[in-house]
Amino acid sequence: MLKKNGLVVLSDEIYSQLTFEENYKSISNFYPEGTIVSTGLSKWCGAGGWRLGFFAIPNQLKDLKNGLKTLCSESFTSVSAPIQYAAVEAYTGDYxxxxxxxxxxxxxxxxxxxxxxxxxxxxxxxxxxxxxxxxxxxxxxxxxxxxxxxxxxxxxxxxxxxxxxxxxxxxxxxxxxxxxxxxxxxxxxxxxxxxxxxxxxxxxxxxxxxxxxxxxxxxxxxx
Ligand SMILES: Cc1ncc(COP(=O)(O)O)c(C=O)c1O
Structure with a gap:
């Protein structure tokens, strides 16, 4: 249905790493060309308030991606340095x-x-x-x-x-x-x-x- 109508899906998957039975399947597996996945570190790291999130945007939506990049760089500037250091550790270490x-x-x-x-x-x-x-x-x-x-x-x-x-x-x-x-x-x-x-x-x-x-x-x- 989504594919048929060419709809863009924004799938907030920030809790996906906390699925108890390891059976989580992102909608992006079924509709990769039209799904934007958003996620972050605060939930799986138990770090509420340490706000670092990101979008995974498919190449097919690169115009949207470029628009978003401009919007974000003008409105958020950047994530604070301590959170950036924490994120490097969170995403490179074995947790x-x-x-x-x-x-x-x-x-x-x-x-x-x-x-x-x-x-x-x-x-x-x-x-x-x-x-x-x-x-x-x-x-x-x-x-x-x-x-x-x-x-x-x-x-x-x-x-x-x-x-x-x-x-x-x-x-x-x-x-x-x-x-x-x-x-x-x-x-x-x-x-x-x-x-x-x-x-x-x-x-x-x-x-x-x-x-x-x-x-x-x-x-x-x-x-
Ligand atoms: C469904 C959902 N998405 C996104 C967020 C944003 O998380 P954060 O601002 O901690 O990165 C939250 C936080 O409560 C949430 O519940």
Missing amino acids: STYLKTVKKILSFTGNYVYKNLKSNTINVTKPEGGFYLFPEFTNTKFSSSSEMCKDILNKTGVALLPGSDFGLDNNKMLARLSFTDFNGASFLKNTLGSKKLDDADLKKHAPNIVDGVSALKEWSNSL
Whole structure:
């Protein structure tokens, strides 16, 4: 369809390296001549705020590429020097062991949250990568997702972003939940090698996740 109509696809693949089952396939495999892939280092490096992103643009779209280059050089100038040095390291070093361990932690943590949250009144999809879930609370009395998130924050201390912040219907009780509230350095240090994670590891290295999930569940049950 895209090919037939000659549409240009902008595919934001910044989370693709955090796919748990290594089965990620970019749309550029199927439509290389019309796909622009955007990505960056902040997600897979666990370096939020270290903003270095790039586009991979096919030769067939070189006019667009030249236009973009002009636009970017006039509006962003350049990435700061420390981030450029970090990027050289990130893209030239071998971080396969680090990435494997990060995915093991995120997969285990995400699945823990999923399993413990999913219920008759909370719809949530099993995570396949990255570090977010998007639960829907189906038995609420709120008139908007932002009102619901305020109530959750006040009563449980858990901060979620309302679905309306992502352009979703404000009447749908959706929220974005990030499951990264833990000390990554110590969790990583204790997870290297072939060690399988269990719930006790999560309690030890990510107590806020365990407490947050049970507080959310309790909040939902009390409605
Ligand atoms: C889907 C998506 N694309 C791109 C970005 C941009 O990442 P950064 O500004 O950290 O490079 C983000 C960051 O939150 C994101 O969630």
